[in-house]
Amino acid sequence: MRFLYKTDFMDDIRLFKHEGAVFWYAVLAGSVLGAPLILDQFLLGELSFVYIWAIAGLAIMLLVGFTGQISLGHAAFVGIGAYAHAYMLRHGIPFLFSLPLAGFVAALAGVLIGIPALRLHGLYLAIATLAFGTIVEQVFAGWESVTGGFRGFAVNPPVLFGVPMDTETRFYFICLLFLAIAIFGCLNLLRAPVGRAWIAIRDSEIAAQSMGVNLAYYKTLAFAVSAYLAGIAGALFAHKIGFLAPDTFTPILSVQLLMLVVVGGLGTVHGAVFGAIFIVFLPTAISFLRESLPPSIGQQPTLEPALYGLILVLFLLFEPKGIYGYWLKVRFFFAQFPLYKRATFRRRRAYSRTERLR
Amino acid sequence: MNDVLQLTLNGVATGCIYGLVALGFVLVYKASEVVNFAQGDLMMLGAFVAVILITKYGFNYGTAFVVAIFVLAFVGVLLDLIVVRRIIGQPHFAVIMLTLGLGLMIRSAAAMAWGPETRTMPTPFAWTAKLDGVFVSMTYISIIVGTFVLCGLLYIAFRFTRVGVAIQACSQNQLAAAYVGIPVKLMLSIVWGVSAATAAVAGILVAPVSLVDVNMGSIGLHAFAAAVLGGFGSILGALVGGILIGIMEVFGAVYFQDAFRNIAPYALLLMVLVLRPQGLFGAVARKKV
Numbered sequence: 001m002r003f004l005y006k007t008d009f010m011d012d013i014r015l016f017k018h019e020g021a022v023f024w025y026a027v028l029a030g031s032v033l034g035a036p037l038i039l040d041q042f043l044l045g046e047l048s049f050v051y052i053w054a055i056a057g058l059a060i061m062l063l064v065g066f067t068g069q070i071s072l073g074h075a076a077f078v079g080i081g082a083y084a085h086a087y088m089l090r091h092g093i094p095f096l097f098s099l100p101l102a103g104f105v106a107a108l109a110g111v112l113i114g115i116p117a118l119r120l121h122g123l124y125l126a127i128a129t130l131a132f133g134t135i136v137e138q139v140f141a142g143w144e145s146v147t148g149g150f151r152g153f154a155v156n157p158p159v160l161f162g163v164p165m166d167t168e169t170r171f172y173f174i175c176l177l178f179l180a181i182a183i184f185g186c187l188n189l190l191r192a193p194v195g196r197a198w199i200a201i202r203d204s205e206i207a208a209q210s211m212g213v214n215l216a217y218y219k220t221l222a223f224a225v226s227a228y229l230a231g232i233a234g235a236l237f238a239h240k241i242g243f244l245a246p247d248t249f250t251p252i253l254s255v256q257l258l259m260l261v262v263v264g265g266l267g268t269v270h271g272a273v274f275g276a277i278f279i280v281f282l283p284t285a286i287s288f289l290r291e292s293l294p295p296s297i298g299q300q301p302t303l304e305p306a307l308y309g310l311i312l313v314l315f316l317l318f319e320p321k322g323i324y325g326y327w328l329k330v331r332f333f334f335a336q337f338p339l340y341k342r343a344t345f346r347r348r349r350a351y352s353r354t355e356r357l358r
Numbered sequence: 359m360n361d362v363l364q365l366t367l368n369g370v371a372t373g374c375i376y377g378l379v380a381l382g383f384v385l386v387y388k389a390s391e392v393v394n395f396a397q398g399d400l401m402m403l404g405a406f407v408a409v410i411l412i413t414k415y416g417f418n419y420g421t422a423f424v425v426a427i428f429v430l431a432f433v434g435v436l437l438d439l440i441v442v443r444r445i446i447g448q449p450h451f452a453v454i455m456l457t458l459g460l461g462l463m464i465r466s467a468a469a470m471a472w473g474p475e476t477r478t479m480p481t482p483f484a485w486t487a488k489l490d491g492v493f494v495s496m497t498y499i500s501i502i503v504g505t506f507v508l509c510g511l512l513y514i515a516f517r518f519t520r521v522g523v524a525i526q527a528c529s530q531n532q533l534a535a536a537y538v539g540i541p542v543k544l545m546l547s548i549v550w551g552v553s554a555a556t557a558a559v560a561g562i563l564v565a566p567v568s569l570v571d572v573n574m575g576s577i578g579l580h581a582f583a584a585a586v587l588g589g590f591g592s593i594l595g596a597l598v599g600g601i602l603i604g605i606m607e608v609f610g611a612v613y614f615q616d617a618f619r620n621i622a623p624y625a626l627l628l629m630v631l632v633l634r635p636q637g638l639f640g641a642v643a644r645k646k647v
Contacts, residue, residue: 123387127631316448
């Protein structure tokens with residue numbers, strides 16, 4: 001059991017709370033850097049997928065988990081980033097410029113939806129973003145000169161300083177690099193005044209406002225930053241799947257992203273990564289599971305969405321803090337070993353305030 | 359002129375379906391502030407139950423209609439008892455995700471049980487009258503009449519029966535309702551039953567037009583637009599919003615590109631949300647601090 005004595009105001013915003021954390025994160029960094037030496041190409045490809053999903057997960061985590069704004073339209077931002085990136089690459093803009101620019105295009109779209117969203121709360125916001133996502137999806141299908149319509153188009157592997165990043169290993173490192181930058185950026189934002197303002201807005205808009213938080217500014221900023229990250233994830237995603245078609249960016253993707261943050265653990269940066277692991281490896285796990293199930297169930301093509309739905313519902317009902325919350329419990333169990341009490345993590349009865357009165 | 363009449367009729371009929379599904383959303387939302395994103399899938403379930411009863415077990419249309427309504431009412435009550443009741447009081451986000459997950463499960467379970475193929479619904483309304491150059495499909499008439507009969511019944515039930523008034527009380531103030539001795543939890547279960555039954559009616563009425571397959575629940579998204587357009591707390595608003603969206607869609611598809619058909623309801627929805635966030639019929643309430 002470790003006791004943290006805070007003797008300095010900086011203790012509250014340190015990235016690593018104690019030396020143990022430094023050690024374990026160093027081990028983690030070493031193992032993800034060394035992974036290409038051990039893993040085969042398939043697993044490496046899956047891991048790059050995890051990193052891309054984790055960037056997208058961070059995007060939606062900032063908005064949903066930290067600012068408390070629901071978005072059912074994040075697939076649109078991922079899609080805008082992907083198409084913008086691919087479009088700029090086709091017109092000869094190098095990868096290193098095109099990627100951040102694609103993020104900016106997505107961020108612009110984020111501001112565009114963020115400004116009307118200022119007047120909306122909860123449910124209405126969810127529906128407005130859903131509408132936005134659907135419109136953007138239709139635009140992808142209709143704007144053939146840029147997006148190629150339903151036929152879609154192929155995306156080449158990225159070229160960095162004249163070197164094509166066409167092997168799984170090289171692309172793995174690109175994804176890892178961007179995920180690391182994204183996580184570091186998010187952590188820094190969250191311990192800065194911006195992040196505190198976001199969290200204040202999540203917990204109570206009225207309280208935040210009366211403490212001098214400019215709601216309009218910080219909410220729009222949250223939408224912009226979130227869309228930016230989603231756009232970057234989309235651009236990497238375009239390279240990863242190598243082909244863009246509008247039916248990739250449907251509301252189903254938005255729901256999957258939300259599922260990612262719920263299952264991973266709402267309101268934690270760890271949660272985005274855990275959720276990404278869950279989203280990427282569940283289909284693999286299911287395909288292993290299929291073989292051991294009786295054929296009447298195992299051969300069902302809809303087994304996957306059914307399990308997604310079931311797991312989502314079970315998490316919401318029994319472990320609302322997600323995988324990360326469960327990990328905290330396990331760690332606490334061992335830290336406290338013979339003295340663990342279940343009551344420590346008992347859910348307090350929550351009474352949500354009505355949203356009809358604002 | 360005939361074109362306009364024809365399109366209006368088609369639009370109103372489509373809109374009535376959206377209105378019916380939206381009605382289901384609004385009922386549950388008014389009573390418990392839970393938004394049921396699985397409403398479209400409940401509609402699909404209702405249509406499937408009716409089709410299976412008719413084609414496989416030889417029920418006639420009327421009996422299948424009634425049985426499907428009761429089956430769905432039962433499913434609605436079960437959903438409330440087993441799942442939704444546990445999550446009331448959690449943040450809205452959790453509730454939205456929960457019903458999304460439930461919808462996903464219902465859809466997948468239906469696909470597992472009945473397969474992905476599209477089915478047709480045999481109906482007694484499969485004929486068309488020609489009135490003054492306008493083709494009046496009896497299916498559409500059945501949709502419109504069914505919608506208005508159901509709404510009338512619901513109005514009478516909520517206005518004049520003991521249970522109905524108790525439900526109204528719950529939707530106005532749950533705490534106060536509990537204080538005067540209304541069994542609030544039971545009322546919420548009943549509302550879920552009624553809402554699922556409404557979805558079944560919508561599903562069975564629309565089945566001859568849209569055909570029955572496991573993805574027909576996606577109509578639910580358009581119905582959402584309808585519910586929001588009308589202001590999420592108003593039954594009349596849901597119906598009017600639905601009809602408005604139906605008419606827009608039909609006219610949009612004829613006079614603009616086909617892509618417009620899919621965008622129009624959402625563009626309208628965004629506009630309404632920006633200009634009048636509480637919907638066309640929503641009441642404005644402000645919290646005093």
